[in-house]
Amino acid sequence: EVQLVESGGGLVQPGGSLRLSCVASGFSFSHYGMYWVRQAPGKGLEWVSLISNTGGSTYYADSVKGRFTISRDNAKNTLYLQMNSLKTEDTAVYYCTTDPSATRSQGTQVTVSS
Numbered sequence: 001e002v003q004l005v006e007s008g009g010g011l012v013q014p015g016g017s018l019r020l021s022c023v024a025s026g027f028s029f030s031h032y033g034m035y036w037v038r039q040a041p042g043k044g045l046e047w048v049s050l051i052s053n054t055g056g057s058t059y060y061a062d063s064v065k066g067r068f069t070i071s072r073d074n075a076k077n078t079l080y081l082q083m084n085s086l087k088t089e090d091t092a093v094y095y096c097t098t099d100p101s102a103t104r105s106q107g108t109q110v111t112v113s114s
Contacts, residue, residue, distance in 0.1 A: 002104065003025045006105060011111045017085075022105075033051060035047060036048040037095050037097055038110075058071075064083075090110060
C-alpha cells in the first residue's frame with residue numbers, strides 16, 4: 001500500500017521558515033520524481049516544486065523560486081521542502097505526491113500569519 005506522510009507544518013510569522021518532510025512507503029521511492037503541491041482555502045491544487053528521482057534536477061513554481069528548496073534522501077525514503085521568507089500567501093495545506101494532479105495523503109497545514 002502506497003503511503004505518504006507529511007509533517008513539519010505549523011503557524012509561522014511572515015518572513016519565517018519551516019521545513020516540511022514526507023516519508024514514503026509501499027513503492028520504490030527512488031524510482032519516482034516527487035512533487036510538493038499545495039491547496040489554499042477555497043482554491044485548487046497548485047504545483048510548488050518537483051525533484052527528479054535521483055535529486056539531480058529540481059524545479060519550482062515562480063511564486064516560490066528563490067525561497068523554497070526541495071530535496072530528498074532516497075536512503076530514508078524521505079522528501080523535504082525547506083521554506084524560507086514565508087509570505088501570507090503561502091498559507092495552504094502542503095502535500096507530497098508522485099502525481100501533481102492528485103493527492104492521496106493528509107497533508108500538513110502551513111499558516112503564515114502575524
